[in-house]
Amino acid sequence: MQELKRILSAEQPNINRALGCLTAELPQAARPVAEHLFAAGGKRLRPLLTLLTGRAFGCRDKGLYTMGAAIEMLHAATLLHDDILDDAATRRGQPTAHTLYGTAKVILAGDALLAKALLTVSAFGDTRLTASVSEAVMRTAVGEIAEFDILRDTGVSHQNYLEVVTGKTAWMLRASCELGALLAGVDEPLARAAADFGLELGVAFQMVDDALDFAPAETTGKPRGGDLREGKMTPPLLSYLASLSDDEARAFRAAFAEGAFSDEAVEAVSAAVVAGGHARRARDIAEEHLDRAAAALALFPESDERVVLRQLLGYIQHREH
Numbered sequence: 001m002q003e004l005k006r007i008l009s010a011e012q013p014n015i016n017r018a019l020g021c022l023t024a025e026l027p028q029a030a031r032p033v034a035e036h037l038f039a040a041g042g043k044r045l046r047p048l049l050t051l052l053t054g055r056a057f058g059c060r061d062k063g064l065y066t067m068g069a070a071i072e073m074l075h076a077a078t079l080l081h082d083d084i085l086d087d088a089a090t091r092r093g094q095p096t097a098h099t100l101y102g103t104a105k106v107i108l109a110g111d112a113l114l115a116k117a118l119l120t121v122s123a124f125g126d127t128r129l130t131a132s133v134s135e136a137v138m139r140t141a142v143g144e145i146a147e148f149d150i151l152r153d154t155g156v157s158h159q160n161y162l163e164v165v166t167g168k169t170a171w172m173l174r175a176s177c178e179l180g181a182l183l184a185g186v187d188e189p190l191a192r193a194a195a196d197f198g199l200e201l202g203v204a205f206q207m208v209d210d211a212l213d214f215a216p217a218e219t220t221g222k223p224r225g226g227d228l229r230e231g232k233m234t235p236p237l238l239s240y241l242a243s244l245s246d247d248e249a250r251a252f253r254a255a256f257a258e259g260a261f262s263d264e265a266v267e268a269v270s271a272a273v274v275a276g277g278h279a280r281r282a283r284d285i286a287e288e289h290l291d292r293a294a295a296a297l298a299l300f301p302e303s304d305e306r307v308v309l310r311q312l313l314g315y316i317q318h319r320e321h
Helices: 002-024 031-039 047-058 065-088 095-102 102-122 127-149 160-182 188-210 226-230 235-243 246-258 262-276 276-299 304-318
Strands: none
Touching: 002 047, 002 065, 031 065, 031 095, 031 102, 031 226, 047 065, 047 127, 047 188, 047 246, 047 262, 065 102, 065 127, 065 160, 095 102, 095 262, 095 304, 102 127, 127 160, 127 304, 160 188, 160 235, 188 226, 188 235, 188 276, 226 262, 235 246, 235 276, 262 276, 276 304
16 A cells, blocks of 8 residues: 555646646636635546556556546536535535635536536547547436435435446546556557446445445544435445334435434434444445456556556555545
8 A cells, every 4th residue: 555655645746737737728717716626635536547547558648647637627527516516515624616606607617627628638639538538427417417316215226326326426437547548559458448447446436435424523534424414325324224124214214305314313323324234234345346346457467557556446445534
């Protein structure tokens, strides 16, 4: 894990510089919103995946940074829109953009970021790159729509959940890896392996995140039970609901549908999810997706970057915040 941390530390400034260059090219009206969001920081996981995947296949082109910055700009556009949809007041400890600049302006600024990212990708002159990132945008939006369709619905299946997270989280990570591979000029089977790696990693990342939602706030730094409050049936909650008696399940379903959980009830359910092993079971499912990601990664040529990507799978598997 030390090598992973070293690369994260070394590459974040380079990624941020590339992101700053793209931001400076935005029209002035959209720039303050973008600058506010990027100033709050972030893991920069998507551009890092583009860099590592491209280099794993032998690409050393500086264009990897530009491509990584473009995919991060796409991600940023989704965050702006998500915060409005969720009526979120803060992000990474800072006021959300729409609370400072207004909802209408931020929606349009998010559209500008989206367009700038697509314009940046198209400038590489390879229709495969444009197709990859365009499909990621579409799948992400559709995933968000699918989540709205099943909010406060306790009758959803694990397959319904997978359809949501594959769209809203995993497809952008899929594109991040596929773009790096395509920039390296690999053939179709290896590009598919890179895409599969990113997709499975993305699903696992979201599942672990959903398990961590029920961990104590002092561990994660985030309020406990957010998915329960927002009416999202995630794997830990599906497992917990299945463990309840008929009377308990009826009471839970009614409260979930109405959004009627008090703070005390959210804390009690969250504690029960953890104590009953339901969060652990969600992590076990995530490990199955990480195993699939590892199988795709095994098709990559041997390289230092492949080792780091393997370490990233371990980080996701065991992360606690």
